[in-house]
Amino acid sequence: EADIYQTPRYLVIGTGKKITLECSQTMGHDKMYWYQQDPGMELHLIHYSYGVNSTEKGDLSSESTVSRIRTEHFPLTLESARPSHTSQYLCASSAIAGWETGELFFGEGSRLTVL
């Protein structure tokens, strides 16, 4: 199994709360990604990072923010959660030559429910 971990796996929280979804990988990968996945829908890239202190927004607009202070850590934060943020969030990573192998390594996901 891939060495990429997400916590919490499940989170139910009230509107207006601040939440942070944690993602860590032990493979030394430079590239890390956050995808949002709704049931029956494709994955949408919301954030990515090519290395420390590098973060970019993906093709799906998101009110969340990310940081990349350490290579292995890529947390996602929502300052004020709303019901529209209810979704599953998948973290992934790849090596520099990831497309030569075609492999993204995914975490198990964090399923967020905002009441």
Added chain:
Amino acid sequence: AQTVTQSQPEMSVQEAETVTLSCTYDTSESDYYLFWYKQPPSRQMILVIRQEAYKQQNATENRFSVNFQKAAKSFSLKISDSQLGDAAMYFCAYTGAGSYQLTFGKGTKLSVIP
């Protein structure tokens, strides 16, 4: 913009039989990569198989093989000798050469009937 279409939201197959999942894509690029990913229930998504567009030979990984039709922009996945552990969501994905972002289809939920 590139798009990936999986027209079969759900499929089922009898154990030990063969099933084919469909995927079409739209791109103006000539060099790109295509992938099939598997997402078991409550488990990590993993890469099943990949295909480089410049390779004419269809990729094969054990019981998994693809039928890559570049002109038709079609990339189907064939699973032979289906096993119960093959039950999962399968996502087709695309990336252009030099890009580090994947575009995913909506997925096909595969059920395996004992």
